[in-house]
Amino acid sequence: MINxxxxxxxxxxxxxxxxxxxxxxxxYSILCVKYLCDSKILNYDDIMQMDDLCSLEVYDENLKFxxxxxxxxxxxxxxYEDLKEMIIEYxxxxxxxxxxxSVSNKRKIVYIRSGHFDEYYYDLKGNTTYLIKGxxxxxxxxxxxxxxxxxVLDLANDYKKLEEIDFSQYEEIHYYGMLGRIGxxxxxxxxxxxxxxxxxxxxxxxxxFYVRINNYKNGRVTLDNLSKIIFLPKNKAxxxxxxxxxxxxxxxxxxxxxxxxxxxxxxxxxxxxxxxxIKIKKQDIVNNNxxxxxxxxxxxxxxxxxxxxxxxxxxxMLIERLEMINEVVEKEINFLINK
Amino acid sequence: MKVREVFKEVFMGCNMTNAVANDExxxxxxxxxxxxxxxxxxxxxxxxxKRISNDVKKKYFMSDRDxxxxxxxPYKVGTYRFNNDLEVIIPNNFIILRDINMDLYSFIFVTNYxxxxxxxxxxxxHGIEGNLTIGDIEDIDLPDIPKEDQMRISKLINSINERSxxxxxxxxxxxxxxxxxxxxxxxxxxx
Numbered sequence: 001m002i003n004x005x006x007x008x009x010x011x012x013x014x015x016x017x018x019x020x021x022x023x024x025x026x027x028y029s030i031l032c033v034k035y036l037c038d039s040k041i042l043n044y045d046d047i048m049q050m051d052d053l054c055s056l057e058v059y060d061e062n063l064k065f066x067x068x069x070x071x072x073x074x075x076x077x078x079x080y081e082d083l084k085e086m087i088i089e090y091x092x093x094x095x096x097x098x099x100x101x102s103v104s105n106k107r108k109i110v111y112i113r114s115g116h117f118d119e120y121y122y123d124l125k126g127n128t129t130y131l132i133k134g135x136x137x138x139x140x141x142x143x144x145x146x147x148x149x150x151x152v153l154d155l156a157n158d159y160k161k162l163e164e165i166d167f168s169q170y171e172e173i174h175y176y177g178m179l180g181r182i183g184x185x186x187x188x189x190x191x192x193x194x195x196x197x198x199x200x201x202x203x204x205x206x207x208x209f210y211v212r213i214n215n216y217k218n219g220r221v222t223l224d225n226l227s228k229i230i231f232l233p234k235n236k237a238x239x240x241x242x243x244x245x246x247x248x249x250x251x252x253x254x255x256x257x258x259x260x261x262x263x264x265x266x267x268x269x270x271x272x273x274x275x276x277x278i279k280i281k282k283q284d285i286v287n288n289n290x291x292x293x294x295x296x297x298x299x300x301x302x303x304x305x306x307x308x309x310x311x312x313x314x315x316x317m318l319i320e321r322l323e324m325i326n327e328v329v330e331k332e333i334n335f336l337i338n339k
Numbered sequence: 340m341k342v343r344e345v346f347k348e349v350f351m352g353c354n355m356t357n358a359v360a361n362d363e364x365x366x367x368x369x370x371x372x373x374x375x376x377x378x379x380x381x382x383x384x385x386x387x388x389k390r391i392s393n394d395v396k397k398k399y400f401m402s403d404r405d406x407x408x409x410x411x412x413p414y415k416v417g418t419y420r421f422n423n424d425l426e427v428i429i430p431n432n433f434i435i436l437r438d439i440n441m442d443l444y445s446f447i448f449v450t451n452y453x454x455x456x457x458x459x460x461x462x463x464x465h466g467i468e469g470n471l472t473i474g475d476i477e478d479i480d481l482p483d484i485p486k487e488d489q490m491r492i493s494k495l496i497n498s499i500n501e502r503s504x505x506x507x508x509x510x511x512x513x514x515x516x517x518x519x520x521x522x523x524x525x526x527x528x529x530x
Contacts, residue, residue, distance in 0.1 A: 308519045315512045318505045325502045332495035 126155030
């Protein structure tokens with residue numbers, strides 16, 4: 001039922017949208033009104049008689065109504081549905097966890113860094129801490145939706161800021177992010193974050209797109225910790241990073257059986273070379289030799305890897321050393337002259 | 340005394356075979372390049388990593404108190420003084436002087452004499468224009484002065500070489516800072 005509801009919301013727009021911010025605004029608003037009515041806080045009959053649903057904001061400051069959508073019709077359509085069943089259906093169909101991904105039974109972190117995904121994992125066991133960072137509208141809407149789900153299903157999923165997280169309590173973080181394409185700064189931050197999480201002993205499960213991976217920069221450090229890539233339909237990929245002793249890497253292709261061994265060998269052989277990274281070219285995907293193509297390349301401007309702060313610190317340290325050397329030189333020259 | 344009389348071994352570095360990507364016997368090694376030597380010091384972070392597929396005899400790995408001479412112009416002389424166990428292979432564009440007679444000569448004195456005076460003098464006297472050979476290096480005369488006199492200036496030489504090497508790193512860092520600042524201002528996100 002919920003998927004039908006989503007498709008009706010999508011169809012309400014003149015220009016067909018895939019899952020996007022307005023759709024989740026609308027979905028949140030409809031489910032929220034249904035929850036309030038089911039809980040007898042609101043009355044369905046009153047809702048149907050209202051001219052403008054905007055006055056409902058009094059019940060929840062996050063309720064937003066878009067004039068392009070006939071909310072009353074949609075709310076009426078789901079009036080007799082079971083809200084819990086709807087949410088479980090949504091979680092199972094749209095937010096499923098993929099095989100081969102989780103290994104930990106501990107509470108896990110879900111970090112939604114990018115609002116460009118049309119699905120995020122929602123934990124029906126209530127065993128997840130969602131990491132809130134920034135004010136990205138799409139992410140905010142997802143969290144509101146998830147919080148509503150928690151309320152309806154009486155689950156203990158948690159929502160915290162990065163600085164509030166005690167990493168020692170977790171083994172795994174699911175990271176929804178892009179590497180590259182959106183901008184180098186973001187991309188570098190993403191790498192930095194992933195490496196920091198790995199350093200903190202976490203297993204990082206990165207959800208990304210492989211058309212987005214083609215700017216795979218500065219990946220050497222990250223690549224060292226890359227242990228598994230799972231290729232999924234719709235150009236999606238899951239990359240798993242963790243601290244490990246060997247160079248082994250698993251490649252799992254859930255789309256078709258291709259020559260993954262070849263790809264695996266290339267990654268393992270080349271991950272040790274300094275400054276040589278793997279690069280996935282869009283053309284390689286189009287040619288489809290083994291679904292994803294990797295090309296070796298060498299960074300021309302290695303110094304970009306070194307942050308400017310490190311360079312400045314290095315200079316300061318060298319200047320201090322120079323002062324010491326100058327004293328020695330002066331002393332030795334005086335000694336020679338006076339001899 | 341000639342160089343050949345002062346060192347037990349004078350020999351050319353190793354001939355290495357570059358590995359291809361799918362080579363099974365491939366191994367990663369550190370090796371020297373011309374720029375690895377700055378003011379008679381071999382700078383660790385200016386070594387290069389290379390993938391090779393041939394076996395390398397132990398004698399080609401750099402050892403403590405080796406003096407290496409870069410045989411092409413501009414000729415350079417360097418010494419190895421790393422504090423770690425990094426294994427470095429000396430390539431065949433370097434000549435290695437190993438096992439100095441320590442009763443007669445100071446290691447620092449010989450290195451600096453070759454770099455600042457010895458090679459230059461020999462090249463001029465013999466009209467050498469191309470690469471140096473093992474014979475050329477072996478034939479260079481070292482001044483017969485007491486070791487005590489050699490040692491008298493080693494601390495000064497060491498300090499000045501280190502200072503020069505630091506100057507060059509600072510200059511390079513400054514260049515990077517300027518490049519970074521320019522790229523930030525013009526919004527260049529290339530590379």
